[in-house]
Amino acid sequence: MRKLSPIARDGVRRRFRQAFTQTSFRHYSTALSLYLLAPLFAVLIAGFLYPIGHLVKLSLFSPGLDFSAYIRVFETPLYMAVMARTFRVALAVTVLSLLLGFPVAFAMARLKGRLALVAGAAVFVALWSPVLVRSYAWIVLLQRNGMVNQFLTETGITSEPLRLIYNESAVILAMTHVLMPFMILPIFAALRSVPGEYALAARNLGATATRAFFRVTLPLSLPGVFAGCVMCFILALGFYITPALIGGPGTLMMATLIGQQATALLDWPFAAALSTVLLCLTLFFVLVFRKVLSFNRGFHGVG
Amino acid sequence: MIGQVLALQKLRKRYNDAVAVDNVSLEIQAGEFVSILGPSGSGKTTLLAMIAGFERPCEGSISIGARDVTALAPNHRNIGMVFQKYALFPHLTVGQNIAFPLQMRGLKRTLIADRIKRSLELVQLGEYERRYPHELSGGQQQRVAVARATVFEPPVLLMDEPLGALDKKLRETMQLEISRLQKRLGATVVYVTHDQDEALTMSDRVAVMSKGNLVQIGEPVELYQRPQSAFVADFIGKMNFIDVEYLADRHDACTVRLNETVTLSVPRLGANERARVTKGDLVRLAVRPERLSIVETEATDTIQGIVESSVFVGSFQLVLVRINARGNPVMQVQVPISSSTPFVRVGENVGVAAKKDAFHVFAPAATQP
Numbered sequence: 001m002r003k004l005s006p007i008a009r010d011g012v013r014r015r016f017r018q019a020f021t022q023t024s025f026r027h028y029s030t031a032l033s034l035y036l037l038a039p040l041f042a043v044l045i046a047g048f049l050y051p052i053g054h055l056v057k058l059s060l061f062s063p064g065l066d067f068s069a070y071i072r073v074f075e076t077p078l079y080m081a082v083m084a085r086t087f088r089v090a091l092a093v094t095v096l097s098l099l100l101g102f103p104v105a106f107a108m109a110r111l112k113g114r115l116a117l118v119a120g121a122a123v124f125v126a127l128w129s130p131v132l133v134r135s136y137a138w139i140v141l142l143q144r145n146g147m148v149n150q151f152l153t154e155t156g157i158t159s160e161p162l163r164l165i166y167n168e169s170a171v172i173l174a175m176t177h178v179l180m181p182f183m184i185l186p187i188f189a190a191l192r193s194v195p196g197e198y199a200l201a202a203r204n205l206g207a208t209a210t211r212a213f214f215r216v217t218l219p220l221s222l223p224g225v226f227a228g229c230v231m232c233f234i235l236a237l238g239f240y241i242t243p244a245l246i247g248g249p250g251t252l253m254m255a256t257l258i259g260q261q262a263t264a265l266l267d268w269p270f271a272a273a274l275s276t277v278l279l280c281l282t283l284f285f286v287l288v289f290r291k292v293l294s295f296n297r298g299f300h301g302v303g
Numbered sequence: 304m305i306g307q308v309l310a311l312q313k314l315r316k317r318y319n320d321a322v323a324v325d326n327v328s329l330e331i332q333a334g335e336f337v338s339i340l341g342p343s344g345s346g347k348t349t350l351l352a353m354i355a356g357f358e359r360p361c362e363g364s365i366s367i368g369a370r371d372v373t374a375l376a377p378n379h380r381n382i383g384m385v386f387q388k389y390a391l392f393p394h395l396t397v398g399q400n401i402a403f404p405l406q407m408r409g410l411k412r413t414l415i416a417d418r419i420k421r422s423l424e425l426v427q428l429g430e431y432e433r434r435y436p437h438e439l440s441g442g443q444q445q446r447v448a449v450a451r452a453t454v455f456e457p458p459v460l461l462m463d464e465p466l467g468a469l470d471k472k473l474r475e476t477m478q479l480e481i482s483r484l485q486k487r488l489g490a491t492v493v494y495v496t497h498d499q500d501e502a503l504t505m506s507d508r509v510a511v512m513s514k515g516n517l518v519q520i521g522e523p524v525e526l527y528q529r530p531q532s533a534f535v536a537d538f539i540g541k542m543n544f545i546d547v548e549y550l551a552d553r554h555d556a557c558t559v560r561l562n563e564t565v566t567l568s569v570p571r572l573g574a575n576e577r578a579r580v581t582k583g584d585l586v587r588l589a590v591r592p593e594r595l596s597i598v599e600t601e602a603t604d605t606i607q608g609i610v611e612s613s614v615f616v617g618s619f620q621l622v623l624v625r626i627n628a629r630g631n632p633v634m635q636v637q638v639p640i641s642s643s644t645p646f647v648r649v650g651e652n653v654g655v656a657a658k659k660d661a662f663h664v665f666a667p668a669a670t671q672p
Contacts, residue, residue, distance in 0.1 A: 195388075195390070197386055197388065197390040198390055198392060200355075200357055200377070200386075200390070201384070201386060201390035201392070202392075202403070203356075203357075203376070203377040203378050204355055204356075204357075204377050204378070204380075204382065204383075204384045205378075205403050205404035205407060205451070205455075206378045206381075206404050206407030206408055206455070207378055207403075207407050208376075208378055211407065215403070216392055219394045220392075220393070220394055
């Protein structure tokens with residue numbers, strides 16, 4: 001290593017110090033920002049980017065460049081059907097969560113005092129309790145001798161137990177239950193940031209309560225609605241536990257399929273290919289949603 | 304636009320135990336500009352919310368023209384309102400904001416476009432129709448809010464501290480502009496403010512509220528010169544208060560004692576207050592700074608004191624004199640700059656005097672209305 005003269009060494013030290021001290025109290029220097037972000041980047045690279053890169057490599061090289069795993073994904077009707085089902089279920093869950101979650105978020109944003117606390121607790125307890133427990137709860141409810149069937153047979157509505165579980169509707173129902181907090185919370189935050197004055201102004205200007213909602217409150221909460229939908233849809237695409245427990249063999253979804261290939265059949269290249277396809281599709285949807293979101297930037301201060 | 308009479312009768316609003324508005328009756332003539340003036344928490348915003356229909360009064364009634372609107376939903380009242388923070392819809396352009404009340408009334412598209420244009424010209428924002436509210440300055444947003452509240456020609460226009468968010472200079476310009484617009488439109492205006500200058504300069508009449516009650520209503524001059532209570536005297540304009548001893552009441556004046564040597568002859572108390580005080584009671588003597596002058600110490604009937612400080616304010620000199628009376632209060636005296644009276648020095652002994660009719664006397668209980 002080249003030996004630096006004392007003066008030059010001093011200069012380096014000073015420059016180094018300058019890079020890490022705040023020159024302005026409103027902005028951190030670039031070097032300091034990078035230093036603060038370094039731990040996050042390290043974790044992301046080691047725990048996320050590297051495994052994904054490895055996965056993609058696994059799906060493409062065996063050991064030479066080989067697209068056979070991908071060809072198999074797209075040429076086998078079964079796998080395409082699984083993919084279509086995954087998207088259908090994710091979409092259904094998102095729509096259902098929105099329809100059921102918006103009123104809850106709206107009530108939470110408007111409630112005051114003890115009731116607001118109860119509503120918030122209901123949502124958060126649902127969010128904090130383990131997914132496994134919530135999924136098993138649905139089995140208890142929907143199985144052949146479950147509460148719902150008992151009620152139906154004992155009241156004589158049906159003569160024998162219905163097949164309520166291990167089908168697509170049951171999966172959608174249980175997943176909606178699990179993912180609804182992810183829809184409610186962003187919408188709640190958005191509604192909370194819309195001042196109540198806007199609705200009053202709309203009423204004052206001649207709008208009925210319904211029109212005031214659809215013309216003013218709803219459009220102003222759209223950023224929250226989009227955020228909730230993106231989160232719900234993307235989480236639903238990769239959901240594993242609930243479909244695995246509630247779904248039957250006829251309701252196989254992507255995550256479960258990948259799990260089977262990787263752990264049961266030990267076909268790693270194929271599991272990697274499936275994962276890569278799912279990952280690409282998810283990224284595609286995130287970008288599309290972002291695009292839609294940026295169209296709604298006129299809101300300002302709310303979005 | 305033709306204004307209509309707005310009549311409030313014995314309005315009362317209670318929230319659990321707290322009374323926000325207590326027994327307020329007020330009749331505002333068609334085309335009249337009335338300010339509701341009061342400190343925060345005096346119930347003026349609640350009163351406005353009841354007129355607009357956002358709050359239902361517990362007792363009493365509200366009518367516009369011949370129509371009783373007490374139980375009517377806000378969207379059926381046809382009242383214009385300018386909100387404190389304007390409440391312009393952020394997702395709609397200026398034009399769409401102004402179109403909103405017209406769309407709600409089912410007007411034809413071509414008619415709406417025409418009305419928007421006229422309304423924007425009236426507030427001098429002709430070319431801003433396609434902008435979003437956040438792209439406008441505070442003053443411009445304020446004008447859009449006024450345009451939106453008046454475009455459907457409501458007979459009554461409510462304004463809830465509409466100039467509170469603007470700086471002093473802009474506020475003065477907007478005061479004139481709102482007055483001009485109101486004269487032109489002829490609407491009945493109820494203007495809520497805590498800024499007394501605003502209320503005095505813009506209004507035909509001012510209603511002063513305190514703790515949910517309407518304590519005095521009158522023309523600005525009347526309120527300023529003949530306050531009926533110590534609260535109004537203190538709230539409107541600057542006022543010096545001195546606690547004095549009540550001595551005697553004659554048919555045209557009463558005498559009060561400041562200290563051992565000085566007694567003053569001042570206007571009588573109000574009739575019902577007169578019954579409450581007897582010789583030797585403490586009463587409050589009030590006098591405005593601009594009615595006082597600095598005189599020679601030896602002159603009779605003057606209040607003696609020592610100059611504590613003297614501040615140059617621009618149009619006048621403000622002299623603070625600690626006077627020789629109960630509690631040794633400091634009195635503010637406004638001395639015109641151009642006057643021939645010699646410049647006073649700090650520490651100097653001076654006399655403070657005013658004409659007899661410059662004084663007001665209030666019984667102490669009246670300070671808590």
